[in-house]
Amino acid sequence: MGFQEVPVVSTEASGTFDAVISPRGDAIDYEITYTGMQGIVTQSHMHVGQRSVNGGIVLWICGSATNPGPAGTPVCTSPDGHFAGTWRPENVQTVATQQITTGELDEVIAAIRAGVAYVNVHSNLSPGGEIRGQVRANRRD
Numbered sequence: 076m077g078f079q080e081v082p083v084v085s086t087e088a089s090g091t092f093d094a095v096i097s098p099r100g101d102a103i104d105y106e107i108t109y110t111g112m113q114g115i116v117t118q119s120h121m122h123v124g125q126r127s128v129n130g131g132i133v134l135w136i137c138g139s140a141t142n143p144g145p146a147g148t149p150v151c152t153s154p155d156g157h158f159a160g161t162w163r164p165e166n167v168q169t170v171a172t173q174q175i176t177t178g179e180l181d182e183v184i185a186a187i188r189a190g191v192a193y194v195n196v197h198s199n200l201s202p203g204g205e206i207r208g209q210v211r212a213n214r215r216d
Contacts, residue, residue, distance in 0.1 A: 079207040080195065081129050088112045088154075088206045092194045096212075100184055106159040107136055107194065112205055114198025116151040118142040119158075121194050123173055123186045126209055131170030133183050134162050136194070153198075188212045 077084035090109035097103070107119065117139045124130020136158050137151035138144030145168070149158060164180040175182050186192040187210050195207035 076208065077201075077206055079126070079193075079209065080201065080204045081127055081207075082203070084201045084205055086111075086113050086201070086205050088196070090194075090196060090206050090208065092208060092210065094187075094210070096184055096187070100181060101164065103134075103162045103180070103184070104160075105136075105162065106157075107196075108155075108157045109196050109206060110155045112154040112156075112196065112198050114153075114200030114205055115139075116153045116156060116205075117197050117199055117202070118144065119151060119156070119194070119196040120144070121183070121192055121210070123170065123175060123183065123192050125191045126193075129203070130191075130193070131168075131173050131175070133168055133170060133175060133186075133192075134166055135168070136160075142197070151196075156196075 077086035094105040119136040121134040122130040135144040195204035198205040
């Protein structure tokens with residue numbers, strides 16, 4: 076929802092994000108679908124940050140020529156997109172101001188379980204993010 080963005084965005088776009096944490100905590104399988112983006116999608120990723128607060132990028136989903144992401148990051152599609160993959164420790168990006176370093180997937184998983192991680196999709200019309208949703212863990216992870 077755009078209403079979860081900071082600042083709030085009025086958009087017709089929507090999306091879903093599902094993920095499964097491996098039993099050993101060494102991988103996260105994810106799937107994201109977004110539809111109806113009003114702008115051209117420039118990037119999508121997971122951040123560590125509580126509701127109504129912007130946090131640093133820890134895991135990339137897709138990028139573009141202007142925001143390419145790490146090597147191997149797929150290219151975002153517009154106005155709809157669907158991406159699935161597996162994040163491993165080597166995919167975690169350093170966010171020095173939040174004391175998260177490359178490879179600390181366990182810290183990202185702890186943030187997910189604490190309810191302080193979110194996924195958003197950015198566009199050229201809303202560079203800070205057009206849609207965003209907090210990630211909520213359940214007992215199955």
